[in-house]
Each structure stands twice: as structure tokens, then as C-alpha cells.
Amino acid sequence: xxxxxxxxxxxxxxxxxxxxxxxxxxxxxxxxxxxxxxxxxxxxxxxxxxxxxxxxxxxxxxxxxxxxxxxxxxxxxxxxxxxxxxxxxxxxxxxxxxxxxxxxxxxxxxxxxxxxxxxxxxxxxxxxxxxxxxxxxxxxxxxxxxxxxxxxxxxxxxxxxxxxxxxxxxxxxxxxxxxxxxxxxxxxxxxxxxxxxxxxxxxxxxxxxxxxxxxxxxxxxxxxxxxxxxxxxxxxxxxxxxxxxxxxxxxxxxxxxxxxxxxxxxxxxxxxxxxxxxxxxxxxxxxxxxxxxxxxxxxxxxxxxxxxxxxxxxxxxxxxxxxxxxxxxxxxxxxxxxxxxxxxxxxxxxxxxxxxxxxxxxxxxxxxxxxxxxxxxxxxxxxxxxxxxxxxxxxxxxxxxxxxxxxxxxxxxxxxxxxxxxxxxxxxxxxxxxxxxxxxxxxxxxxxxxxxxxxxxxxxxxxxxxxxx
Amino acid sequence: xxxxxxxxxxxxxxxxxxxxxxxxxxxxxxxxxxxxxxxxxxxxxxxxxxxxxxxxxxxxxxxxxxxxxxxxxxxxxxxxxxxxxxxxxxxxxxxxxxxxxxxxxxxxxxxxxxxxxxxxxxxxxxxxxxxxxxxxxxxxxxxxxxxxxxxxxxxxxxxxxxxxxxxxxxxxxxxxxxxxxxxxxxxxxxxxxxxxxxxxxxxxxxxxxxxxxxxxxxxxxxxxxxxxxxxxxxxxxxxxxxxxxxxxxxxxxxxxxxxxxxxxxxxxxxxxxxxxxxxxxxxxxxxxxxxxxxxxxxxxxxxxxxxxxxxxxxxxxxxxxxxxxxxxxxxxxxxxxxxxxxxxxxxxxxxxxxxxxxxxxxxxxxxxxxxxxxxxxxxxxxxxxxxxxxxxxxxxxxxxxxxxxxxxxxxxxxxxxxxxxxxxxxxxxxxxxxxxxxxxxxxxxxxxxxxxxxxxxxxxxxxxxxxxx
Numbered sequence: 001x002x003x004x005x006x007x008x009x010x011x012x013x014x015x016x017x018x019x020x021x022x023x024x025x026x027x028x029x030x031x032x033x034x035x036x037x038x039x040x041x042x043x044x045x046x047x048x049x050x051x052x053x054x055x056x057x058x059x060x061x062x063x064x065x066x067x068x069x070x071x072x073x074x075x076x077x078x079x080x081x082x083x084x085x086x087x088x089x090x091x092x093x094x095x096x097x098x099x100x101x102x103x104x105x106x107x108x109x110x111x112x113x114x115x116x117x118x119x120x121x122x123x124x125x126x127x128x129x130x131x132x133x134x135x136x137x138x139x140x141x142x143x144x145x146x147x148x149x150x151x152x153x154x155x156x157x158x159x160x161x162x163x164x165x166x167x168x169x170x171x172x173x174x175x176x177x178x179x180x181x182x183x184x185x186x187x188x189x190x191x192x193x194x195x196x197x198x199x200x201x202x203x204x205x206x207x208x209x210x211x212x213x214x215x216x217x218x219x220x221x222x223x224x225x226x227x228x229x230x231x232x233x234x235x236x237x238x239x240x241x242x243x244x245x246x247x248x249x250x251x252x253x254x255x256x257x258x259x260x261x262x263x264x265x266x267x268x269x270x271x272x273x274x275x276x277x278x279x280x281x282x283x284x285x286x287x288x289x290x291x292x293x294x295x296x297x298x299x300x301x302x303x304x305x306x307x308x309x310x311x312x313x314x315x316x317x318x319x320x321x322x323x324x325x326x327x328x329x330x331x332x333x334x335x336x337x338x339x340x341x342x343x344x345x346x347x348x349x350x351x352x353x354x355x356x357x358x359x360x361x362x363x364x365x366x367x368x369x370x371x372x373x374x375x376x377x378x379x380x381x382x383x384x385x386x387x388x389x390x391x392x393x394x395x396x397x398x399x400x401x402x403x404x405x406x407x408x409x410x411x412x413x414x415x416x417x418x419x420x421x422x423x424x425x426x427x428x429x430x431x432x433x434x435x436x437x438x439x440x441x442x443x444x445x446x447x448x449x450x451x452x453x454x455x456x457x458x459x460x461x462x463x464x465x466x467x468x469x
Numbered sequence: 470x471x472x473x474x475x476x477x478x479x480x481x482x483x484x485x486x487x488x489x490x491x492x493x494x495x496x497x498x499x500x501x502x503x504x505x506x507x508x509x510x511x512x513x514x515x516x517x518x519x520x521x522x523x524x525x526x527x528x529x530x531x532x533x534x535x536x537x538x539x540x541x542x543x544x545x546x547x548x549x550x551x552x553x554x555x556x557x558x559x560x561x562x563x564x565x566x567x568x569x570x571x572x573x574x575x576x577x578x579x580x581x582x583x584x585x586x587x588x589x590x591x592x593x594x595x596x597x598x599x600x601x602x603x604x605x606x607x608x609x610x611x612x613x614x615x616x617x618x619x620x621x622x623x624x625x626x627x628x629x630x631x632x633x634x635x636x637x638x639x640x641x642x643x644x645x646x647x648x649x650x651x652x653x654x655x656x657x658x659x660x661x662x663x664x665x666x667x668x669x670x671x672x673x674x675x676x677x678x679x680x681x682x683x684x685x686x687x688x689x690x691x692x693x694x695x696x697x698x699x700x701x702x703x704x705x706x707x708x709x710x711x712x713x714x715x716x717x718x719x720x721x722x723x724x725x726x727x728x729x730x731x732x733x734x735x736x737x738x739x740x741x742x743x744x745x746x747x748x749x750x751x752x753x754x755x756x757x758x759x760x761x762x763x764x765x766x767x768x769x770x771x772x773x774x775x776x777x778x779x780x781x782x783x784x785x786x787x788x789x790x791x792x793x794x795x796x797x798x799x800x801x802x803x804x805x806x807x808x809x810x811x812x813x814x815x816x817x818x819x820x821x822x823x824x825x826x827x828x829x830x831x832x833x834x835x836x837x838x839x840x841x842x843x844x845x846x847x848x849x850x851x852x853x854x855x856x857x858x859x860x861x862x863x864x865x866x867x868x869x870x871x872x873x874x875x876x877x878x879x880x881x882x883x884x885x886x887x888x889x890x891x892x893x894x895x896x897x898x899x900x901x902x903x904x905x906x907x908x909x910x911x912x913x914x915x916x917x918x919x920x921x922x923x924x925x926x927x928x929x930x931x932x933x934x935x936x937x938x
Contacts (some may be wrong), residue, residue, distance in 0.1 A: 026864050108818045149862045151899070165781025167826060171858045175896040218784055244784045247791035256820055257780030282925045283785065311726030312634025315687055315713045316752065322716035349577045351725055357636060389640045393618045395495050425894030425922065427644040429911060430620070442898060453894065456751045 004130055005072075005096030007203045010195070011185055012144045013072030013097070014043045017064050019086055020077030021047030021055045028101055029077040030056060034150040041145030044069060064089050073097045075138060080104050080113065083120050083134075091127030098124070101148075103135035105191060106259035114259075121193050135258060136190025137166035140173060143184060143209065157182020158211035159294050160204045162197050164189065164218045164258050171283060172216070179291050180445030184209045191258050192221045201229030205236050212238045212294045214286055218245040218254035219263055227275060234276035238293040238465075241277045242286040243268045278464055288452060288461040295450040296418035299466040301380030303327050304459075306353035307370040308385035308422075313455070314353040317383060320456040324463030328352055329379065335372045339364065356387060367407045374415045381418040381466070383458050384408050386440075388423060392433050405440050409449050418465075420458040421451045473599055474541075474565030476672045479664070480654055481613045482541030482566070483512045486533050488555055489546030490516030490524045497570055498546040499525060503619040510614030513538060533558045542566045544607060549573050549582065552589050552603075560596030567593070569603035570617075574660060575728035576604055583728075590662050604727060605659025606635035609642060612653060612678065626651020627680035628763050629673045631658065631666050633687045633727050640752060641685070648760050649914030653678045660727050661690045670698030674705050681707045681763045683755055687714040687723035688732055696744060703745035707762040707934075710746045711755040712737045747933055757921060757930040764919040765887035768935040770849030772796050773928075775822035776839040777854035777891075782924070783822040786852060789925040793932030797821055798848065804841045808833065825856060836876045843884045850887040850935070852927050853877050855909075857892060861902050874909050878918050889927040890920045 016036060022029030029049075033056045036045045047055035050062040061067050064074055064086070074095050076086055080102055090098050105117035117134065124131045132138055137148040142156035148166070152173055159181050163169035169188040176183070185207065187200055197220055204210045213233055220226040233239050245254035246265035272279045278293075280286035292299070304326040306317045321328050331339075331352050340347035343362035350358065352373070356366040366384075373379055386408070391401040405421075412419035421444060426437045444451050452458035485505060491498030498518075502525045505514045516524035519531040530536050533543055533555070543564050545555055549571055559567050574586035586603065593600045601607055606617040611625035617635070621642055628650050632638035638657040645652070654676065656669055666689055673679045682702055689695040702708050714723035715734035741748045747762075749755035761768070773795040775786045790797050800808075800821050809816035812831035819827065821842070825835040835853075842848055855877070860870040874890075881888035890913060895906045913920050921927035 031862070108814075110818075151862060153898075163781070165779060165784070167779025167856065167859055168781030168785075170862065171782075171893075174858050174861070175893065178896045178898050216781065218781075244781070244788055247788045249791045249797035250784050250788035253780075253784045253787040253820065253822055253824075256818060257784055257824060282789070282923065284923055284925065310634060310636025311722075312632070312637030312685065312687075312713070313640075315634070315719050315722040315726055316637075318722040319713055319716050319719035320751070322718045328718035345577075349579075349725060351722065353722055355722075355726060387636065389643055390636055392643070393500070393620060393639065424640075424644065425896070426907075427647045427894070429622075429647050434907065438895075438903065454751065454753055456753065 004128065007195070007200070009072050010097045010132065011139070011141050011146070015046065015069055015071050016041065016043065016073045016075060017046035017048050017061070017067055017071045018075045018077065019048045019064065021049050021052070021060060022077070023052050023055055027077070031149060032075050032077065032101070033058065035147040035152070036145060038150040039142055039145045039147040039152065039154050046071065064093050064095065071095050073099060075099045076102050078102055080116060084123060087120065087123050087127060087129060090129045095129060097130050097132060099132040099138040100134035101136065101138060102133070103190070105134050107135055107191065107257060109256060117191070117193065124194060131194040132187070133190045134193060137169060137188040140169070140183065140186035148188070153177045155182055156184055158209060159183045159290060160207070160210040160213045161186045162189065162200050162215040163187070164192070164216055166190070168216050168283065172214070172287065176287055176290060178445065179287060179451065180295055180448060181290055196220070196222050196225060198222050198225030198229035201226070201233040205229070205233040210237065212290060214240045214242070214290045216242045216244065216286065218258055227271060230272070230275040230277055239277040240280055240286060240289040240293065241272050242280040242283065243272070246281070284457070285460070288457050289464060291450050291452070292418070292420070292461040292465045295448050296420065297416060299381055299418050299462055302466050303329050303378065303380045304462070305370060305373040305379040305382040307366040307373070307382070308354065308356050309387035310357040310390060311355045313385055313387060314355040317353045317385065317455045320459040321383070324459040326459055326463055326466070331373070332376050332378045335369070335376055338372050339369065356390070365404070367404060367411065371411055374411070374417055379417070381420070381462060383420045383422060383455060383462070385455060386421060386423045388437055392428070398436055401436060401440060405444060409444055409447055412449050413447070418462065420462055421449055422455045422458050423451050423453070425453050473597065476664070476669070478541050479566045479601065480608070480610050480615070484515065484538055484540050485510065485512065485542045485544065486515040486517050486536055486540045487544045487546065488517045488533065490518050490521070490529060491546070492521055492524055496546070500618060501544050501546065501570070502527065504616040504621070505614060507619040508611055508614045508616040508621065508623055515540065533564065534562050540564050542568060544568045545571050547571055549585060553592060556589065556592050556596060556598060559598045564598060566599050566601060568601040568607040570605065570607060571602070572604035572659070574603050576660065576726060578725060586660070586662065593663060600663040601656070602659045603662060606638060606657040609638070609652065609655035617657070622646045624651055625653055627678060628652045628759060629676070629679040629682045630655045631669050631684040632656070633658065633661070633685055635659070637685050637752065641683070641756065645756055645759060647914065648756060648920065649764055649917060650759055665689070665691050665694055667691050667694030667698035670695070670702040674698070674702040679706065681759060683709045683711070683759045685711045685713065685755065687727055696740060699741070699744040699746055708746040709749055709755060709758045709762065710741050711749040711752065712741070715750070753926065754929070757926050758933060760919050760921070761887070761889070761930040761934045764917050765889065766885060768850055768887050768931055771935050772798050772847065772849045773931070774839060774842040774848040774851040776835040776842070776851070777823065777825050778856035779826040779859065780824045782854050782856060783824040786822045786854065786924045789928040790852070793928040795928055795932055795935070800842070801845050801847045804838070804845055807841050808838065825859070834873070836873060836880065840880055843880070843886055848886070850931060852889045852891060852924060852931070854924060855890060855892045857906055861897070867905055870905060870909060874913060878913055878916055881918050882916070887931065889931060890918055891924045891927050892920050892922070894922050
């Protein structure tokens with residue numbers, strides 16, 4: 001038997017066949033075919049269906065063995081009872097990877113289903129076919145044209161994400177993309193029968209395409225392997241782990257979801273810290289940390305400059321920063337003198353955080369003062385509040401807010417320090433304001449600016465990404 | 470001297486004059502006039518400006534004494550140096566309330582400015598003129614046509630909000646409105662020289678228009694009065710307090726913002742709990758609690774039914790509920806038997822939280838199972854995940870998602886128990902999905918459904934609103 005195929009082949013297969021491809025547009029069996037087409041997969045795509053001649057415009061084949069060329073990956077949407085036969089065919093054809101979208105195995109709690117899963121595992125080993133899944137949506141790798149839904153973004157990047165849950169992977173991809181994340185290798189490995197998150201982490205550690213790694217885990221099939229993979233990955237790259245199933249109810253839910261043994265929450269936190277990973281406790285925290293790790297320069301210290309928004313926001317920003325162990329240093333003398341030169345009445349009043357509302361009529365803006373602060377070499381990082389609700393109330397709101405955000409983006413891109421921008425969710429019922437906030441956020445995120453929905457979330461993420469003294 | 474006027478007059482003045490009304494469209498002096506017009510104030514509006522004949526289509530008067538009829542409220546946009554003279558005029562005219570939008574007093578840290586503030590306070594007492602502010606945007610009370618920005622919602626309701634910060638008040642009103650909150654009496658009292666938050670709380674306690682009270686405070690001018698007002702209000706209504714300036718940096722920022730002495734954070738938390746108020750530590754928490762308190766039936770217990778979203782969401786929901794001290798009870802036998810009747814294979818697999826992704830093809834939906842759960846009289850409350858990202862991927866996403874949300878809304882409105890709906894922020898770059906999520910959320914919130922941006926935030930708010938056993 002040849003040695004097991006490299007994961008390189010999984011992520012860049014020459015040809016893909018979809019077993020259980022369907023003519024029904026509302027089915028996974030058609031989604032996989034259309035996803036490969038939509039994401040621009042350049043190899044051959046073979047829909048397999050003994051009762052169809054054409055699916056999504058492609059000729060259909062009755063079985064994988066009937067396919068004329070080599071196949072590196074078979075995606076199965078067949079029911080659980082058909083998998084042993086499919087495995088036999090893959091083995092005879094020399095297919096190195098079989099991805100089982102197919103579920104309803106051990107996660108159902110049914111003993112027969114669990115036994116079938118074990119037989120599949122043994123048969124796959126014997127035939128030299130590696131298994132991704134079962135009970136997982138598989139691969140999204142836009143650089144290779146792979147994906148599990150036709151509406152996933154075609155634009156790729158360096159963020160890898162491993163997810164035990166399929167819907168969670170979709171949410172992280174779509175929401176992350178709207179936040180500016182650009183994904184490389186994303187894997188929903190489901191029950192993790194053969195290709196485990198530990199193996200994937202070891203692979204991603206050395207993968208030149210991957211810059212930041214996130215993962216959502218409920219439990220792991222192979223604790224020691226996971227820890228070793230995590231340590232290898234975290235030694236080279238930022239790794240963020242969202243561990244779910246921390247509670248009694250969560251662990252029970254995880255067992256019925258992916259047959260996962262969730263394990264002790266405290267043990268997990270200790271293990272993640274020891275491996276050098278950063279722990280997230282919600283999808284929001286995961287996304288915030290991935291945005292910070294992927295889009296910002298490395299956070300090297302805790303001295304924070306804060307600007308923008310009115311007085312209430314400034315007080316809240318100061319609280320958020322200190323409660324996330326960031327240090328709100330006073331304005332240095334050189335900045336105070338620069339302010340005095342333009343607006344003497346403000347020089348002894350303005351402070352860090354910079355309250356935008358006291359600057360009216362002074363010729364100074366919060367962005368201008370933030371530029372002075374970051375040039376002063378006293379601060380390690382910055383949080384800039386857009387304060388969109390203030391702009392809404394002014395004439396020319398669109399021009400003013402876009403101008404301010406452009407200046408902020410230019411500062412963030414030129415100053416060499418992490419600048420987190422705070423722009424709330426689009427939380428208004430006015431179509432005009434909605435369009436404005438959406439367009440400004442899109443403009444910032446597509447330029448790679450790290451945007452957070454609240455100053456509390458920005459401060460929390462920066463506080464977790466910063467080194468402890 | 471007559472007794473001080475009742476706050477009834479402040480909230481429902483017969484006529485309002487704006488001192489410092491301006492022909493400049495980008496000024497507070499014009500904003501106040503246009504706000505009264507936009508919000509439908511039915512009394513007389515008198516712009517005061519000695520150098521203008523007409524402002525925003527209304528005849529301008531040179532001074533408050535030149536106004537022909539009675540004036541119950543003067544709003545001042547004049548600079549600080551002009552206030553003593555304005556006060557004299559108000560006193561002679563018999564104006565009961567003067568609102569000072571005018572700032573730059575003690576909050577600047579300047580000794581002369583602080584002294585002027587004290588002289589104004591003494592003069593106002595002597596002349597029998599009550600002062601709102603200084604350094605505050607004043608009143609938003611849509612039922613009476615009062616407001617401080619023309620773009621504030623005209624539709625009113627029972628949610629009162631007191632805010633030391635003006636921009637924070639604007640944010641809470643606009644964002645709260647998008648979440649379904651409908652406001653009654655909102656006051657940005659700024660430095661709180663005369664009309665204090667304590668007095669306002671005592672007033673709101675007995676105000677028949679007010680059902681729920683929120684407040685944002687940095688520090689209070691009168692600690693004992695605040696505590697007494699808070700206790701009186703919390704004895705009759707839900708009161709939620711966002712206390713900022715909890716940290717050293719936050720307290721320093723508060724001093725320069727509203728000259729507030731922020732006080733010890735621990736002392737504040739203890740005081741709020743003792744008074745029966747609920748503490749929020751961010752604007753997000755404040756809004757979540759006000760949404761829960763205002764839009765949901767009273768939360769009477771902690772046994773939670775959870776449904777919707779995929780398996781990963783279910784695990785995360787279970788964690789969020791338990792970590793917020795809600796109890797995730799298993800499905801009762803009667804529900805399990807109802808499931809068995811329709812889908813035998815699911816009866817021993819499906820659980821609470823209900824994983825929507827395992828129901829495909831069963832004829833059961835997560836909403837349907839949630840209906841069974843709430844009918845079973847085992848659960849005190851529910852959290853329903855919309856799972857919008859799943860709908861995005863299906864044909865007829867619009868019809869399906871709207872249908873599901875309509876059913877959810879009908880359940881929430883008919884079951885008599887609190888049902889929190891989870892629909893993420895509009896976090897997608899697809900114009901089509903954006904329009905879908907925006908329209909579904911608008912539809913839910915305008916029907917008075919409580920919508921939260923994440924299951925963690927929903928669980929947290931419900932856990933704080935529920936009684937402790």
C-alpha cells in the first residue's frame with residue numbers, strides 16, 4: 001500500500017467527484033457542484049449520480065469508477081448506509097481522500113450508527129483512503145476554488161479556520177469576511193474520524209499560505225495529538241481557539257452534535273494557555289481576536305491612545321481600556337504644547353481619551369490629535385471611535401464622515417502601530433444612515449482596517465493580543 | 470416668590486424660546502428650533518436673536534422679554550458669559566425653566582469658569598428660575614414634541630432615559646429605536662446643577678407615562694438624593710443604571726466631561742443592588758437590558774427553552790445559558806413523544822437546545838418544537854436563534870426566513886412567556902442578504918419583539934432580569 005497522501009492533495013486536488021450529486025437545486029448534492037463552479041475550481045468536476053446525465057451543466061457519471069480521469073477527492077452526500085460501498089470503489093479507483101458530508105453516525109447516540117462509523121474507519125484504513133468527516137461540510141479554500149456553499153467569498157487570504165461545526169464555519173466565514181478577514185484553508189472536520197484537528201494544526205504550522213489560525217472545537221478525538229499540533233502552530237503563528245461545550249448543558253449538546261467529549265473547561269483553559277494559544281469564549285470573541293491578529297501589526301505594549309466620540313464615549317472608552325488591562329497614559333507635554341499653539345483654551349482641558357465634542361471651532365479634530373499622539377512615541381497602540389451618531393446629525397454627514405474615516409484609515413496604514421477603529425453595528429432604521437455606515441465600514445474593511453463594533457470589544461481583543469509585562 | 474414649577478411644566482411646556490437661535494444650519498442654535506418643528510411641538514416656538522428677523526421660517530425676537538406670550542422653557546445656546554443676563558431676563562419674564570445647553574463651566578477645570586457656574590446657580594435660585602444643565606442637550610420627549618436633534622424618532626413610548634452625556638443619549642435613542650425601544654422622557658442633564666438625576670428619578674417613579682427607566686451616570690451631584698430617587702423608582706419600575714467612570718482613567722475622563730466625581734466602583738455596585746436597580750457596564754448591556762425589560766413579559770424563572778441554528782450554535786447557546794445562570798432543562802417526555810409521532814429517528818436524538826440542522830426532511834422545524842416546549846409548561850422563558858446564515862444558502866432565502874420569523878413573532882406574542890430572538894448584526898457584504906436581515910429585523914422590532922445580536926447577549930440580559938431563587 002502506498003503511504004497516505006499528503007494534506008497538500010486534500011487542499012489542492014486535481015479533480016473532485018461529488019457522490020450523490022443531485023438535480024434538486026435545494027440539496028447539498030447540488031450545492032457542492034455549484035460551489036466548485038462558483039469559486040472557480042480549475043480541475044475537473046465530476047457529478048456522480050446513476051440516474052442523471054447532467055447536473056448543473058456538467059455530465060454526470062454513474063459511479064466514481066466510471067470517471068475517465070484520476071480523482072483526488074470524492075465528496076459524499078450519500079446516506080450513511082451507502083458509504084462502505086463507496087469506500088470500496090474509492091479504494092479500487094485509487095482516490096486518496098474521501099470527504100463524508102454524510103452524517104447520522106455516532107452523533108445520533110444510536111449504537112448501530114456508531115458501529116457503522118467504526119467499520120468505515122477500519123475499512124478506510126485498510127484501503128488506504130483518508131477520510132475527512134464524517135458529519136462535516138468539508139473544505140473552503142478559495143485559492144484552490146474549493147468550497148461548500150456557492151455564496152462563500154471567492155477572494156482568499158491567509159486566515160485558516162478549523163471548525164467542528166458546519167454552520168459555525170459558515171457564520172465565521174461570512175461574518176469574518178464582512179469584518180475584513182480573508183480566508184485561506186477552512187476545514188469543517190465534523191466528527192474528525194481520521195483527519196483530526198491536531199493533524200491539521202501541525203500542517204498549518206508550516207503552511208506558507210497561513211498567517212493566522214482560528215479554531216472552533218467542542219471536543220477533540222485525540223487529546224495528545226491536538227495539544228502537540230496546537231503547540232507547534234502557536235510557536236509560529238497566532239492561534240485562537242474557541243472552545244465550546246464548557247458547561248454541563250454545552251457538553252451534552254456537543255455529544256449529540258459531533259459525538260464530542262467536551263472535557264473539563266478549566267483543564268482546557270490551562271492547556272490552551274500552556275500551548276500558547278489565545279482562548280475565545282464566543283464567536284464574537286473569536287472574530288474580534290482573528291480581526292486583531294490578522295489585520296493589525298503586532299501588539300507590542302499596553303499604552304493606549306484613545307480618541308473620538310463625545311464625552312460619554314470617552315469615559316466609557318477609558319473604563320473599557322483599564323478593565324482590559326490597557327494603560328490610558330496622559331497626553332505627553334509635546335502634544336499638549338501642539339494643542340496650545342492652535343487652541344490655548346483646550347490645552348489644559350483635553351486629555352486621553354480625546355473628547356471630540358470639546359474641539360468644535362478649535363481647528364483641531366480628534367483624528368488630528370490622535371496623529372500627534374501616535375507620533376509622540378509614547379503610545380503602543382490606539383483605539384479610534386468614529387462616533388457615527390454625531391455625524392448623522394450634521395449637514396453633509398456623508399462627506400464629513402467619509403473624510404474623517406479616510407483620514408483614520410490613512411493614519412492606521414502609515415503609523416506602524418495597531419489602530420483599532422470602532423464603528424458600531426449598522427444600528428439605525430434610517431435608510432440614509434444605514435447606507436452611510438455600510439459603505440464606510442465596507443470601505444474600511446476592504447482596505448484591511450480592523451473595525452470593531454464597540455470600544456469594549458476592541459479593548460478586550462487588544463488586551464488579549466498584547467503581551468503581559 | 471412662587472413655589473418652584475413642577476417638572477410637568479418642563480416636560481410639557483406651553484411655549485419654548487431658543488436663545489442663541491441661529492440662521493446657520495450647522496449650529497445647535499438652529500437644531501433646537503428645527504427639532505421642535507420636526508417632532509411636532511404644538512405650542513409656540515420663539516427663536517431669539519437680536520440680529521435676525523426670521524429663523525427656520527419663524528419670526529425671530531431680540532430677547533425673551535420681547536416675546537409676546539408666556540414662555541415655559543428657554544433653551545440657551547449662548548456662550549457662558551451671556552448667561553447671567555439671560556437669567557435676569559428669564560426671572561423678569563417669569564420663565565419657570567431655563568435649559569443651558571451652554572457649557573464650558575466647571576468641566577473645563579478652569580477656576581473662573583467654575584466660579585461663574587456657582588454664581589449662575591445662586592442667581593437662578595434667587596430669581597426662582599429652575600436650571601436644566603448646564604452642559605447638557607436637554608430634553609427629548611416625543612409625546613410633547615420636544616427634542617434636541619431633528620432626526621430623533623417622532624414615535625414615543627414608555628421608556629425613560631436619563632443621561633449625563635449628550636452623545637451617549639443620542640446613541641441610546643437611535644440605537645434603542647432600531648432595537649424596538651420607544652422612548653418617553655429622555656433627559657441629558659449634563660452637570661446637573663439644579664434639576665438632578667435624583668429628582669428626575671423620583672418624578673419618573675410616579676410618572677404614568679413611564680414603564681421602564683434607564684440611566685447613564687458618571688457621578689451624581691447629590692448622592693443621597695440619587696439613592697432615594699433610585700429606590701423610589703426601582704420599587705415601582707424596572708430601573709437599569711449604566712455607571713461609567715468605574716476605573717481611575719474613567720473617573721479622570723468623567724471629571725473633564727461633566728465635572729463628575731465618579732466615586733468607588735464597588736460602592737456603586739453595592740448601592741445599585743441595594744436600591745433594587747440592575748447594573749449595566751456598557752452601552753450594549755444597557756440597551757440589552759432595556760430591550761428585555763421593555764419588550765418582554767416579566768421574567769419569572771430561569772428554566773430556558775432554546776431552539777434554532779445549527780449544532781455549533783446549539784452548543785454555544787447551552788454554554789451561554791448556563792454561564793448566565795439559566796437552566797437548560799431536558800425535553801420533557803410529552804414533547805419527546807410528539808416528536809416521535811412525526812419523526813421516530815429523532816425522538817431520542819433531539820434535545821434542548823434544539824439543533825435545527827438535524828431536522829431536515831423530518832417535517833419538524835425548530836419553531837415547531839419550540840412551540841411544543843413552551844406549551845409543555847416546563848420552561849419559564851425561551852431563546853430562539855434565527856440562524857440567518859443558514860437561510861442565506863438556500864433557494865428562496867427571503868421567503869423562508871420571513872416565514873420562519875413571522876411564525877416566531879406570532880409565538881412570542883401569543884405564548885405569554887419571554888421569548889428572546891437572536892438575529893446577528895447585519896454582518897454580510899452581500900447587498901441581498903443585507904436587505905433581507907435589515908427588513909426582517911425591522912419587521913420584528915416594530916412588532917415589539919425583543920431581538921438580540923448574539924445568544925450570549927440574550928442569555929446575559931435574561932439572566933440579569935430573572936429573579937434569583
